[in-house]
Amino acid sequence: MKFVQTSQAPAAIGPYSQGVVVNNLFYSSGQIPLTSEGVLVEGPIQDQTHQVFKNLQAVLEEAGASLTSVVKVTVFLSDLANFDEVNEIYGSYFGDHRPARSCVEVSKLPKNVGIEIEVIALVK
Numbered sequence: 001m002k003f004v005q006t007s008q009a010p011a012a013i014g015p016y017s018q019g020v021v022v023n024n025l026f027y028s029s030g031q032i033p034l035t036s037e038g039v040l041v042e043g044p045i046q047d048q049t050h051q052v053f054k055n056l057q058a059v060l061e062e063a064g065a066s067l068t069s070v071v072k073v074t075v076f077l078s079d080l081a082n083f084d085e086v087n088e089i090y091g092s093y094f095g096d097h098r099p100a101r102s103c104v105e106v107s108k109l110p111k112n113v114g115i116e117i118e119v120i121a122l123v124k
Contacts, residue, residue, distance in 0.1 A: 008058035010034035013110065018059045024123050026063040030076065030116040031055040032109065045082040045114045049089045052117050065121040067093055072120040073101040080105040082114060 004019035004026070005011075012018060012029065019028040033041035033048035036058070041051040053067075060066050077086065083103065099119075109116050 002063075004028075004059055004063045006058050006062035008036050008062070009055040010036055010038055019063055021063050021123055026060065026065045026119075026121045026123050028056065028059055028063075028119045028121075030074075030110075030118040031059070032111060032113045032116045034111070040111055040113070045079075045085050046089060048114050049086050052115055053089070053093045056117060056119060060119070060121055063121070064123045068097050069122040069124070070094075070097070070099045070119045071122060073099050074118050075101065075103040076106050076109060076116040077103065078106060078109050078112075078114050086115060 002021040003017040004021060005017060009018055009031065016029055019026055031052045033051035034055070035041065035051065041047055057067060060070070075086065075090070077083065
């Protein structure tokens with residue numbers, strides 16, 4: 001088991017790691033719209049979603065994976081009314097790659113953000 005840590009994504013805000021590699025699979029912790037400096041990206045869900053993908057790309061790269069090696073995505077939204085906007089941005093990052101996905105509305109997310117995403121990916 002290898003714990004993944006990169007300064008290109010926000011540090012964990014609790015007793016966990018940014019991700020873990022087991023055998024040839026990477027499991028990310030949920031990424032929220034915090035910059036690598038720990039600054040919360042507030043405002044429209046679009047801005048929050050782009051920051052989450054920036055964070056995901058950073059931890060995936062550190063793990064030896066990428067968005068094109070993602071096999072499963074879980075999206076947590078604090079308001080499912082934002083689904084269409086998030087889905088459009090999601091599609092722009094994954095392109096023709098179509099990992100399995102779940103998307104659920106939750107009552108609250110850390111730091112009261114609008115979105116959190118976690119992924120499982122194959123490692124090179």
